[in-house]
Amino acid sequence: MLTESKFRFLSEDVKKRSGLMLGPEKGYLVESRLSPLARTEGFASVEALVDQMMRGDAALSARAAEALATHETFFFRDRTPFDVFAETIAPVLKTVLHGRKAKIWCAACSSGQEPYSLAMLLEEMPGLDADIVATDLCNSVLEKARAGLYSQFEVQRGLAIQRLVKHFEQTGDTWRISPRLRQMVRFEVGNLLEDFGKYGKQDVIFCRNVLIYFDIEAKAKILDRLANQLQPHGYLILGAAETVVGLTEALKPVPGQRGLYARPEALEKIKAA
Amino acid sequence: MKTCLVVDDSRVIRKVARKIVESLGFACEEAGDGQEALDQCRKHMPDAILLDWNMPVMNGLEFLVALRAEENGKKPVVIFCTTENDMSNITQALRAGADEYVMKPFDGEIIESKFAEVGLV
Ligand SMILES: C[S@@+](CC[C@H](N)C(=O)[O-])C[C@H]1O[C@@H](n2cnc3c(N)ncnc32)[C@H](O)[C@@H]1O
Numbered sequence: 202m203l204t205e206s207k208f209r210f211l212s213e214d215v216k217k218r219s220g221l222m223l224g225p226e227k228g229y230l231v232e233s234r235l236s237p238l239a240r241t242e243g244f245a246s247v248e249a250l251v252d253q254m255m256r257g258d259a260a261l262s263a264r265a266a267e268a269l270a271t272h273e274t275f276f277f278r279d280r281t282p283f284d285v286f287a288e289t290i291a292p293v294l295k296t297v298l299h300g301r302k303a304k305i306w307c308a309a310c311s312s313g314q315e316p317y318s319l320a321m322l323l324e325e326m327p328g329l330d331a332d333i334v335a336t337d338l339c340n341s342v343l344e345k346a347r348a349g350l351y352s353q354f355e356v357q358r359g360l361a362i363q364r365l366v367k368h369f370e371q372t373g374d375t376w377r378i379s380p381r382l383r384q385m386v387r388f389e390v391g392n393l394l395e396d397f398g399k400y401g402k403q404d405v406i407f408c409r410n411v412l413i414y415f416d417i418e419a420k421a422k423i424l425d426r427l428a429n430q431l432q433p434h435g436y437l438i439l440g441a442a443e444t445v446v447g448l449t450e451a452l453k454p455v456p457g458q459r460g461l462y463a464r465p466e467a468l469e470k471i472k473a474a
Numbered sequence: 475m476k477t478c479l480v481v482d483d484s485r486v487i488r489k490v491a492r493k494i495v496e497s498l499g500f501a502c503e504e505a506g507d508g509q510e511a512l513d514q515c516r517k518h519m520p521d522a523i524l525l526d527w528n529m530p531v532m533n534g535l536e537f538l539v540a541l542r543a544e545e546n547g548k549k550p551v552v553i554f555c556t557t558e559n560d561m562s563n564i565t566q567a568l569r570a571g572a573d574e575y576v577m578k579p580f581d582g583e584i585i586e587s588k589f590a591e592v593g594l595v
Pocket of ligand 1: 218219220221270271272273274275278308309310311312315336337338339342391392393394408409410411440
């Protein structure tokens with residue numbers, strides 16, 4: 202186990218790099234997630250690895266921050282957001298885009314199941330085309346996402362069998378997402394703590410199950426900046442345990458739509474209509 | 475209470491599947507092959523069927539075709555649950571009237587996810 206001061210260094214360093222909050226109760230998580238990294242980097246222990254970080258090894262610190270993140274995800278996770286996308290968001294986009302392609306951003310996309318679920322919906326839906334940008338802090342999950350290769354276990358979580366048949370090719374024990382869908386999604390490294398300017402204005406942003414790991418201040422800042430990246434009519438979708446309430450005035454919950462948020466002026470318009 | 479018929483020639487698998495479907499709130503019945511399953515369905519049509527493919531006497535695919543031809547045989551939601559993991563098997567099962575398809579090995583999470591997919595939970 203790490204000494205108190207080393208743990209404090211680690212948690213501050215990680216928070217600066219990824220936003221992840223490591224409370225003192227997370228000692229076990231730190232050991233279990235950093236031990237494999239310590240081993241592959243040739244350190245005798247997690248403590249030795251943290252010592253090296255304390256000497257200012259920034260590359261190692263970055264790898265530690267990646268290793269500490271939770272990458273849990275699956276296709277059509279929680280269902281509701283995808284129903285909301287198909288039933289509420291897509292019809293609105295069709296009326297406001299005038300034939301332009303929609304811009305969708307999956308911030309914190311992990312191994313790609315979320316953007317690919319959206320790509321499936323879009324392919325099944327006539328009359329709406331989109332460019333999907335999917336970003337994550339972590340290189341290794343992005344590599345998997347780009348390859349589009351999933352295990353038998355992964356393709357059975359949340360994915361209807363018709364969608365497996367329609368959108369995947371089988372190669373031995375693994376399943377590869379179709380080239381059509383892979384073409385619809387661009388995967389890039391992207392840190393939620395860094396500037397969003399290069400992404401441009403979005404019609405829809407998915408940012409799910411990542412802000413829960415951050416402290417209030419970080420959440421509030423990121424939500425303000427996400428609001429800035431939205432078109433006036435744009436939508437933000439958060440995870441089931443996340444909200445904007447009490448964190449920012451730049452976004453409001455869309456009444457009756459769980460997990461869906463929009464800019465206040467857009468909500469006024471919806472109300473008036 | 476909704477009922478689920480588990481059709482598999484392995485008693486061990488039936489036991490595992492029973493635990494899972496009961497935890498999802500179903501009353502569970504069991505059959506060891508397709509013919510047994512068909513006999514049971516004629517007496518009482520279940521709401522859901524978890525169906526193995528390779529079984530003695532009558533296999534899962536033959537059972538499914540016979541079931542769908544029965545009066546009321548369109549009612550049960552049929553989920554194949556098998557080690558036949560080829561795309562060709564999956565499409566064959568879907569054409570024969572299967573609603574979902576689970577590739578073994580499975581666990582409670584996968585079964586629950588598939589039950590949700592077909593609107594059973
Ligand atoms: C639990 S996954 C959620 C994946 C997906 N959005 C979902 O809901 O299923 C969280 C992801 O956020 C990424 N992440 C953590 N901190 C990040 C940051 N500061 N910037 C970008 N991505 C981050 C992690 O690498 C991880 O892949």
